[in-house]
Amino acid sequence: MKFHQFRALVAMADTGSIRAAARALGISPAAATKAVRELEAEQQIALVTRNANGIAFTEAGQALLVHARLVVHQMSRAQDELDARRGRGVGKLAIGVTPWLALSFLPDAVILFRERMPGMQLEFYEGLLNIVMPRLRDGSLDFSLGKPGPASLHAEFTQTPIFATESAVVVRKDHPLSHAQSLKELQDCEWLLNWDPASKEMVADDVFLRHGLPMPKSMHLAHSFVVAMGLIMNTDMVSIFPWPLVETRFARDNLRALALQEEVDRTVVSVVARRGVPLSAAAECFLECLKEAIHAGEASPNPERRRLFHSLELLI
Template structure:
């Protein structure tokens, strides 16, 4: 296998056709086709199936695309690290961010990072862990910031806790249950939750079952904060927001945090990366900027900053 062949394979995966891949690479369609035929011959396996509507990957092709992305991504990281050591910090840093972190701590951290490394191209992907995991797996993300993946010694991902925070149950201000004081009063409610499908059962255990409550019949899983906000505004659904997001959204979105006696949920926000992949200098510095942003906000005497950071406990 040669690097130009792997690069061609990834270009086909990204664009969906031979012609589009050729345009993105500045090559002729014939050159792209030749590279694929040579790669298939080297591996003694068909990688793509050509059709009128484009190309489809075989089982062999899909497997190789994952490894090709890892190889190319690692080479890009190596090049960026060499540039950094030479004093010319450049390259690209790709980060997955859970939506509520993007709306609270991300902007000042980005500003801080840009002051030190203005030539590093930042690329952000919004998404829950189930969305960003494939990108972590194939190397197109350096790391993600959000709920950690389930931990196990065999896991392909490595989690480092960053901070913890508590959550609140939220609804529109004129919701019929806006004055409820206990979760038990909400057993018949409908919920729109920004949860990962994979963590639904553990979250339901933490929130409902361990309190002796039945799990509500209607729990809509929404993989978008915008969808949750729309549902809260137009229906009697409830949701759960981390407190920093509550502080940002209450007045802006006409929401209300129910005055519950119970602690609703503790959220651990972690840095998740592919196990065994070294962190680039740019990635390490970005995390420093994020930690400094949270630490500075937690110690601020500004009332607005105090509200935003009052529930945050830095873990790293």
């Protein structure tokens, strides 16, 4: 198996056709076809078939594609690493980010990073587990910043805690229970969580069962932060937000954090990456910028920004 064959295979998967893959690679359609056909002949198994919509991958092709993406991505990262050490600092850094980070202090980290590595292209994905895990597996994502995954993923990924924060129960400002003082008063409400299905059990343990309360009868999941905000602002649904998000101007203008007698939840944000694959120089630089942004925010003369950053506990 050769690298140019893997590149052709990945390009076909990304573009959906041989012609588009050839354009992306800067080669002729005949050369792209030849690369894959040679790979099929060497392995004596069909990988790609043509159909009315372009191309389709066989079961064997889908299996090989996972490994091909890893190889192509690692070669690209190796080139980026050498370019960075030569002072060129070009390439791409792909990061999964939990939504509330993007609305709180991610911009400060990005500004610092762009000053230090202006030639690097940044690519962000919403950091829910069901979105980032497949991309971490196939190498198209360098790392993710978010809640640690379940224990079943620990053999496959490293999960390094970087900071922790408390959470709050939030409702719209004119919610009929906006002055509730205990979780028990909210038992009959409809709850909306902006987390993955796998996190539902963790919330049950950390928020309700810990205080001797049963799970609410109605609990919904939103896989988009925009959807979650729209519903919480315009319905009587109840949710749980990390404090840095509660402290953003947008949340303070539209939501109310309830002063409950119970501690709600402690959120730990970790760097999640494929086990056995070291972070690139660009990834290390970005994490250093994130840490510096948090320290700068804690010392900000602006009291609004200090409130946001003082809700964090750095773990690195």
